[in-house]
């Protein structure tokens with residue numbers, strides 16, 4: 001959680017949660033379990049989960065795609081605000097945290113709304129494409145390996161409906177994008193994608209400082 005409060009002093013961050021968090025008991029339980037895992041900081045913070053929920057409700061989303069599940073915290077949040085007939089397809093490379101995620105989806109009674117696709121997301125997206133999912137999603141959340149972000153963005157533009165939303169996480173990459181000596185592949189990929197989206201005429205966009213930086217894109 002420390003990384004997630006990077007843009008705010010800890011005390012202010014705690015205050016923010018105290019006046020705004022509406023996290024359910026099951027969400028809090030899963031977050032506690034995740035905090036014991038290596039890579040725990042990969043899960044989005046509660047205020048970001050709440051923002052995704054707010055957006056999903058605002059646009060009356062019924063079909064959601066998530067790229068990068070980890071231990072299922074963001075998937076749980078999004079599934080909680082889907083209508084009963086709604087569906088969330090979430091992509092994850094491996095099964096390491098599937099059991100933990102499913103246990104909490106079950107507790108929250110949303111397991112039947114979540115379709116977990118294990119394997120490289122590049123492949124899963126191609127499969128969705130081949131299965132006729134073009135322009136089928138109302139909302140897409142990109143939160144997986146940064147080096148493939150450009151591919152995920154381009155595919156998401158094809159898979160999301162007109163006027164649908166794409167949310168892209170970690171676009172400020174914990175400040176690493178402005179460290180000029182950071183020429184890692186992930187950093188370069190994020191810099192290039194940020195630059196591209198800024199002037200992309202296919203979309204409307206806004207970047208927020210929540211979490212690790214979140215760009216919201218609306219397909220025109």
Ligand SMILES: C[S@@+](CC[C@H](N)C(=O)[O-])C[C@H]1O[C@@H](n2cnc3c(N)ncnc32)[C@H](O)[C@@H]1O
Nearest residue numbers: 042043044068070073074092093120121144145
């Ligand atoms: C930042 S975490 C996702 C966090 C999750 N959205 C949340 O907020 O709870 C990124 C996840 O993407 C997964 N991942 C990395 N490369 C992937 C790939 N090529 N295909 C599918 N998933 C991948 C990682 O295993 C990791 O669990």
